Amino acid sequence: xxxxxxxxxxxxxxxGETLHLLRLTGTLYCRAELTAPWGVDVPALDGSMTLLVVTxxxxxxxxxxxxxxxxxxxxxxxxxxxxPHRLRSGPDADTEPLFDIPVEQVSECxxxxxxxxxxxxxxxxxxxxxxxxxxxxxxxxxxxxxxxIDAWDDDAANWLNSTLRLISREALALRPGGETVIxxxxxxxxxxxxxxxxxxAPEANQGWxxxxxxxxxxxxxxLIHRAPxxxxxxxxxxxxxxxxxxxxxxxFTDLVGESAMRYLTHWRMQLARMHLRRTPEPLSAVARRFxxxxxxxxxRAFKRTFGVPPGNARQAADDAGPAxxxxxxxxxx
Numbered sequence: 001x002x003x004x005x006x007x008x009x010x011x012x013x014x015x016g017e018t019l020h021l022l023r024l025t026g027t028l029y030c031r032a033e034l035t036a037p038w039g040v041d042v043p044a045l046d047g048s049m050t051l052l053v054v055t056x057x058x059x060x061x062x063x064x065x066x067x068x069x070x071x072x073x074x075x076x077x078x079x080x081x082x083x084p085h086r087l088r089s090g091p092d093a094d095t096e097p098l099f100d101i102p103v104e105q106v107s108e109c110x111x112x113x114x115x116x117x118x119x120x121x122x123x124x125x126x127x128x129x130x131x132x133x134x135x136x137x138x139x140x141x142x143x144x145x146x147x148x149i150d151a152w153d154d155d156a157a158n159w160l161n162s163t164l165r166l167i168s169r170e171a172l173a174l175r176p177g178g179e180t181v182i183x184x185x186x187x188x189x190x191x192x193x194x195x196x197x198x199x200x201a202p203e204a205n206q207g208w209x210x211x212x213x214x215x216x217x218x219x220x221x222x223l224i225h226r227a228p229x230x231x232x233x234x235x236x237x238x239x240x241x242x243x244x245x246x247x248x249x250x251x252f253t254d255l256v257g258e259s260a261m262r263y264l265t266h267w268r269m270q271l272a273r274m275h276l277r278r279t280p281e282p283l284s285a286v287a288r289r290f291x292x293x294x295x296x297x298x299x300r301a302f303k304r305t306f307g308v309p310p311g312n313a314r315q316a317a318d319d320a321g322p323a324x325x326x327x328x329x330x331x332x333x
Contacts, residue, residue: 029182030103030126031112034059038116039088039095048130049140050079051186052087053167057122062086063146075150078193080143089122109183125167127186134270135225138208139194147197163189211255216241220252220260228268229291234260269305272298276314283310 034040034057042050052061054071061069061077063085071077071087079085086095096115104112131137163185170181198204211217220237223230237260238248252260268290275286287298302310 028128029110029186031110032122032124032126033112033114034089034122034124035116036089036119036122037093038122039086039093040098040101040115041095042085042087042098044084045082045128048082048128049190050082050085051125051127051129051190052077052079053125053186053189055123055125055167057120059087059089059122059124060091061146062088066146069146069148071148072150075148076189076193077149078143078147078190079145080140080147081145083145087124089116089120125182125186129186129190134267134274137270142203142207142209143194143197144201144203147193149193149196159192163192208256211252214251214255216243216248217252217255220248221256221263224260224264224267228264228271229289231291232260232264265301266305269302272302272310273306273313276310286310 052071054073054075056073058070058072061071063079063083068091069077088095101113101115104114106112131140167182167185167189170185198209205213212221219241223237223240224232234249235245237252238245241248243251249260252263256263258266272286272290275281275289281289283298284295287293287295290298292298292301299309302308302313306313
């Protein structure tokens with residue numbers, strides 16, 4: 001007797017699953033007390049996202065090739081791709097390199113910066129974070145260069161106003177447990193900012209995000225994401241989502257930008273690399289975990305994807321120590 005059809009989540013829930021994978025790692029938070037005139041030159045932070053919450057005062061954000069953006073009290077700004085930028089009290093203020101400015105190190109992941117010429121005060125909380133999961137990385141790759149929300153101008157952003165007020169209170173009076181509170185709240189801010197962009201930006205209806213929202217292709221992506229070890233074929237995926245093989249193949253490639261089998265391989269390899277960096281599991285077991293019947297086939301696929309064998313990826317993680325297991329997103333001073 002044939003088995004009952006497998007239930008699928010509604011297309012909107014597929015985005016929810018992806019947002020669930022937005023777990024921040026490699027986090028470093030800085031509470032900045034800045035008095036005019038002041039300026040900070042932030043270098044490229046490859047593979048990281050920066051988060052800036054202005055809790056008192058205002059400042060200018062400058063990125064090469066774009067006009068200055070005024071960041072007011074209560075605003076939230078994400079720079080998703082680690083793009084170099086400058087923050088300053090005014091257009092004529094000199095800037096200093098970020099890592100040349102002394103800080104008070106409160107803990108491994110929290111510091112306080114006091115900087116400037118003694119004039120008007122700006123308080124800001126600045127975070128450097130990263131996402132390790134491949135789904136989160138794909139989503140972040142589609143975000144714009146700057147994502148800015150001015151909470152005080154948006155009646156619909158009550159959640160942001162409340163969260164910013166709590167961050168402000170915790171940042172201005174670092175009470176016991178305050179570091180943990182700020183970290184958790186920052187996680188929420190990042191996810192909520194991305195959700196706001198997903199709801200309003202035309203770019204959120206393109207590429208991989210559009211594929212997640214598509215009824216058939218979104219279901220196929222969910223099958224791959226949930227069970228990458230399955231011996232998927234184009235025909236099997238097409239059957240699962242109720243399409244012909246040719247129609248499914250064309251639609252998948254058109255929306256995602258690569259074929260279903262290429263996507264499956266890339267998805268497996270990204271997960272495998274993350275797994276190798278975190279566990280000492282033998283390569284043969286890792287190969288089986290991600291759908292390869294032999295270690296040799298897995299190694300060939302890994303090298304085609306990353307240019308190095310899987311053993312090299314694990315050795316690089318071992319050489320880097322704790323940094324490769326969560327702290328490679330936050331530069332050290």
